[in-house]
Amino acid sequence: MIEFKQTSLVYPNGTQGLKNINLKINEGEFVVIVGLSGAGKSTLIRSMNRLVTPTEGELLIDDENILSFNQRKLRELRTKVGMIFQNYNLVKRSTVMKNVISGRLGHTGTLKSLLSLYSQEDLALAHRSLKRVNITEKMHQRADQLSGGQQQRVAIARVLTQQPKIILADEPVASLDPPTSHQVMTYLRKVNQEDKITTIVNLHFIDMAMEYADRIIGMRAGEVVFDGPASEVTEET
Numbered sequence: 001m002i003e004f005k006q007t008s009l010v011y012p013n014g015t016q017g018l019k020n021i022n023l024k025i026n027e028g029e030f031v032v033i034v035g036l037s038g039a040g041k042s043t044l045i046r047s048m049n050r051l052v053t054p055t056e057g058e059l060l061i062d063d064e065n066i067l068s069f070n071q072r073k074l075r076e077l078r079t080k081v082g083m084i085f086q087n088y089n090l091v092k093r094s095t096v097m098k099n100v101i102s103g104r105l106g107h108t109g110t111l112k113s114l115l116s117l118y119s120q121e122d123l124a125l126a127h128r129s130l131k132r133v134n135i136t137e138k139m140h141q142r143a144d145q146l147s148g149g150q151q152q153r154v155a156i157a158r159v160l161t162q163q164p165k166i167i168l169a170d171e172p173v174a175s176l177d178p179p180t181s182h183q184v185m186t187y188l189r190k191v192n193q194e195d196k197i198t199t200i201v202n203l204h205f206i207d208m209a210m211e212y213a214d215r216i217i218g219m220r221a222g223e224v225v226f227d228g229p230a231s232e233v234t235e236e237t
């Protein structure tokens, strides 16, 4: 369902972000990308919802080459492909509930979102999402009053409200302490299993990758240097 075909990306300043990537990611997989800082993990993740655009090759999602998408198709793509960031990217002064229901924006269109007119269905979905990451009791608090782990759970609830087919998580636990990191990874894994959402996560730590991933992709200098199940990861990789 996601396929990189000889995909490369060169940034405007000449830095090679991705180098001839060939990869297939199947529906429902939980893939963790590991590698040192600067290896290209973030570039790989961000190319899948066109936050960055590869300069060569193809990138197919559900058999469509997203590299040739126009603005309308990109909006559709970003509804289908949800994103989670290291720094949560919540609207800090908005309530948790407002943040979570904003996940529906892609579905409801701009007029409705401007008027903040959400349907009962949107509200029900937002409530359900909050419950799934166990953060309902914080619903009326401002996002910036929550701890980092709680904010990342709100970000997961927001992405669930969007009902994506794919979730991309770019270093989702890099700002969190180990116990909180495990909690966030457990929620991501649970959602992946319950809803069969294809999930691709960047992580710094191989130990954590091995604990959660079906499949680990190792990157170095813009290239894929390892691709296999966690059980095949060895010392050298």
Ligand code: ADP
Binding pocket: 011, 012, 013, 015, 016, 017, 035, 036, 037, 038, 039, 040, 041, 042, 043, 044
């Ligand atoms: P990682 O996520 O593994 O740390 P990145 O994908 O962020 O790696 O970066 C891969 C390479 O591309 C690095 O050399 C980085 O400095 C470079 N890079 C990332 N973003 C940009 C950018 N916007 N412009 C130029 N170079 C970039």
Ligand code: ADP
Binding pocket: 013, 015, 037, 038, 042, 171
């Ligand atoms: P990461 O945590 O993914 O490694 P960085 O701290 O390297 O991110 O980069 C932060 C931001 O700066 C990103 O938006 C990235 O695209 C951009 N960036 C990274 N490296 C470069 C670079 N060499 N030139 C320009 N922008 C860069």
